[in-house]
Amino acid sequence: MTALTADRNTPRIEGRTRSGLAAAVKIYAGALVMRDAAGFVTKGQTALGLRGCGRAEQQVDNAAGSAGDQSIQFSTGVFRFANSAAADEITAVDIGRICYAVDDQTVARTHGGSTRSPAGVIAGVDALGVWVSLDDADLAAHLAGRRVAVPLRVATLVGANVYRQLSIQTGRVVRIWSVIEGALSTGDATLTAKINGVPITGGVVTITQAGSAAGDKDSAEPSAANIVAVGDELSLTVGGSNATATAANALFEIELD
Numbered sequence: 001m002t003a004l005t006a007d008r009n010t011p012r013i014e015g016r017t018r019s020g021l022a023a024a025v026k027i028y029a030g031a032l033v034m035r036d037a038a039g040f041v042t043k044g045q046t047a048l049g050l051r052g053c054g055r056a057e058q059q060v061d062n063a064a065g066s067a068g069d070q071s072i073q074f075s076t077g078v079f080r081f082a083n084s085a086a087a088d089e090i091t092a093v094d095i096g097r098i099c100y101a102v103d104d105q106t107v108a109r110t111h112g113g114s115t116r117s118p119a120g121v122i123a124g125v126d127a128l129g130v131w132v133s134l135d136d137a138d139l140a141a142h143l144a145g146r147r148v149a150v151p152l153r154v155a156t157l158v159g160a161n162v163y164r165q166l167s168i169q170t171g172r173v174v175r176i177w178s179v180i181e182g183a184l185s186t187g188d189a190t191l192t193a194k195i196n197g198v199p200i201t202g203g204v205v206t207i208t209q210a211g212s213a214a215g216d217k218d219s220a221e222p223s224a225a226n227i228v229a230v231g232d233e234l235s236l237t238v239g240g241s242n243a244t245a246t247a248a249n250a251l252f253e254i255e256l257d
Helices: 136-144
Strands: 016-020 025-027 032-035 041-043 051-056 060-062 071-075 077-083 098-101 106-108 118-126 129-134 147-154 162-166 171-180 189-195 198-207 217-220 233-240 248-256
Touching (some): 025 041, 051 077, 051 136, 077 118, 129 136, 147 233, 171 189, 171 198, 189 248
Parallel strands (some): 077 106
Antiparallel strands (some): 025 060, 032 051, 077 129, 098 106, 098 118, 162 233, 171 217, 171 248
16 A cells, blocks of 8 residues: 555544354353454353453354354453452452453463463452453463573484473463474474473474474474473473484473463
8 A cells, every 4th residue: 555645534443343253152241252263252261272352242142153154242441250269269469460261251360270261461359350451462462471481402303312491480381392403304303392201281392304494493382281380390302203413492481370
């Protein structure tokens, strides 16, 4: 496009937006809604791979539909939802921290052992519940500021060596990354991530030999057994059938508690 030479009627959104619904979901007005990995809106629930995005402004039933068959209007802003109890109860000391979705009207202080997705940022707490700031763009920025990287160099991608590093943070490993310094030969290489010797579920990075070259990047996204504390051992175990002794630079991406 070129620069304006006349007035323009530019659309705006005032705290509301409309997005396609995920498949097989019914959402009630007033519900906490979340965006899935494909960008569709679903209801708040205990699940991974979601991100809080707003409050539903209408009831929409897509229980028998495919993703995108129907759309829903929702609002961003600060809304009050139900609080959890016991160790998951949110208090005033948690204001400014992220809370996690339990269901479509309840939020919790913790991710429940890496079973819950972030809902929003805690803006206040009272006797009736938790005030949550819901905006997926703001939440993404907040999450990015709460992640740290623990680097680990893998000297060779041949054999079955184990490479170790200590964590200086408490949180959960949300991704393991690698970048190689040279091409592989014969077969693929794998890096199996572990915490204190226990494999991280979904934590195997596969580096494909075919077409490989220096600078190739690969990653894995854990789904469980990824909780780490200060002083825990993070390790990568080399596997696969690669025959070229090239090195890899890896890192553990940790989302802080």
